[in-house]
Amino acid sequence: MKVTDHIKKANGKTLFSFEIIPPKKGNSIQQLYNNIDPLMEFKPPFIDVTTSREEYLYIKKDGLLDRKITRMRPGTVGICAAIKHKYDVDTVPHVLCGGFTKEETEYLLVDCHYLGINNVMALRGDAMKHQQYFEACEGGHQYAKDLVSQIQNLNKGHYLHDVLEADDKSDFCIGVAGYPEKHLEAPSLKTDLKRLKQKVDAGADYIVTQMFFDNQKYFEFVEAAKAEGINVPIIPGIKPIAVKRHLQLLPQVFKIDLPEELIEAVDSCKSNKDVRQVGIDWAINQSKELQNAGVPVLHYYSMGKSDNVKAIASALF
Numbered sequence: 001m002k003v004t005d006h007i008k009k010a011n012g013k014t015l016f017s018f019e020i021i022p023p024k025k026g027n028s029i030q031q032l033y034n035n036i037d038p039l040m041e042f043k044p045p046f047i048d049v050t051t052s053r054e055e056y057l058y059i060k061k062d063g064l065l066d067r068k069i070t071r072m073r074p075g076t077v078g079i080c081a082a083i084k085h086k087y088d089v090d091t092v093p094h095v096l097c098g099g100f101t102k103e104e105t106e107y108l109l110v111d112c113h114y115l116g117i118n119n120v121m122a123l124r125g126d127a128m129k130h131q132q133y134f135e136a137c138e139g140g141h142q143y144a145k146d147l148v149s150q151i152q153n154l155n156k157g158h159y160l161h162d163v164l165e166a167d168d169k170s171d172f173c174i175g176v177a178g179y180p181e182k183h184l185e186a187p188s189l190k191t192d193l194k195r196l197k198q199k200v201d202a203g204a205d206y207i208v209t210q211m212f213f214d215n216q217k218y219f220e221f222v223e224a225a226k227a228e229g230i231n232v233p234i235i236p237g238i239k240p241i242a243v244k245r246h247l248q249l250l251p252q253v254f255k256i257d258l259p260e261e262l263i264e265a266v267d268s269c270k271s272n273k274d275v276r277q278v279g280i281d282w283a284i285n286q287s288k289e290l291q292n293a294g295v296p297v298l299h300y301y302s303m304g305k306s307d308n309v310k311a312i313a314s315a316l317f
């Protein structure tokens with residue numbers, strides 16, 4: 001079932017969902033299941049599975065460093081199919097522009113279609129570590145909106161190169177990313193919103209936000225999006241702070257602000273166990289306010305560990 005149909009069916013009740021990261025190459029899928037199992041009692045209608053960009057590995061060979069390109073966390077579509085099969089829950093594979101040609105994307109979408117996976121999250125991806133700016137690979141998409149268009153074309157039965165008489169159309173529900181504190185490369189929030197509108201005009205059905213720690217930022221973003229003519233559901237993404245280093249890391253990587261009260265609470269913690277509790281309490285308060293405001297879904301970034309998300313969900317669902 002599509003994410004948007006789950007939202008319609010819920011009839012105003014806030015749903016619970018979360019995002020997981022595929023295990024590192026060579027690790028068992030069981031560790032993923034061990035983290036999903038405790039969250040299933042909260043009946044997520046869908047689970048997102050991220051995709052990682054390729055990265056360079058430097059391997060010592062004959063005293064020289066050999067550069068190899070690899071994906072350290074492969075298996076997104078396989079994991080989606082496995083979870084769907086094991087838990088009878090819908091899954092949302094993240095599909096990236098970065099590192100994929102349109103042809104490879106088409107294969108991936110066809111796989112999803114055959115597997116009965118009819119939700120996808122269309123994302124650009126970030127620059128690779130050695131790049132200053134994002135660069136599409138040859139034959140790939142530059143912006144998420146172009147990826148959304150490719151997926152919508154498939155929904156109309158238009159495959160690449162127009163070489164096929166296609167009578168089998170896909171029926172993907174498409175999610176895209178939104179940034180309450182603007183995307184780090186965007187010159188202004190207003191410009192970023194116009195570009196978000198382009199993704200919706202290209203066929204995005206719903207938006208999931210980047211993490212934020214001040215609900216006011218989300219509420220203002222939703223209002224500004226409406227003023228821009230964006231009328232699809234906007235799902236808030238919530239990340240519980242888990243370690244002290246997040247105080248520096250999250251603003252650095254995502255260019256987001258943290259409220260003073262949260263910084264002070266984390267700073268005064270004696271151990272990361274205490275920080276984890278502060279993160280849980282903050283996320284519960286955030287979630288309660290968002291739930292009272294009638295958000296369609298509370299979507300949690302689990303980062304591969306479910307204990308804090310379970311503690312939060314227990315207080316809400």
Ligand code: FAD
Nearest residue numbers: 050051094123124125126143144177183185186195208210
């Ligand atoms: P876009 O919508 O393409 O926007 C990227 C930038 O380009 C923005 O600054 C935008 O303003 C600008 N832009 C857009 N259109 C134009 C235009 N026509 N001209 C000029 N500028 C333009 N990353 C992963 O690698 N894997 C994941 O699984 C993943 N999951 C995510 C899930 C969520 C909910 C979110 C919020 C992010 C996720 N990301 C993931 C991170 C995401 O890939 C990065 O934030 C990336 O830098 C931007 O992706 P996007 O889809 O928002 O890009």
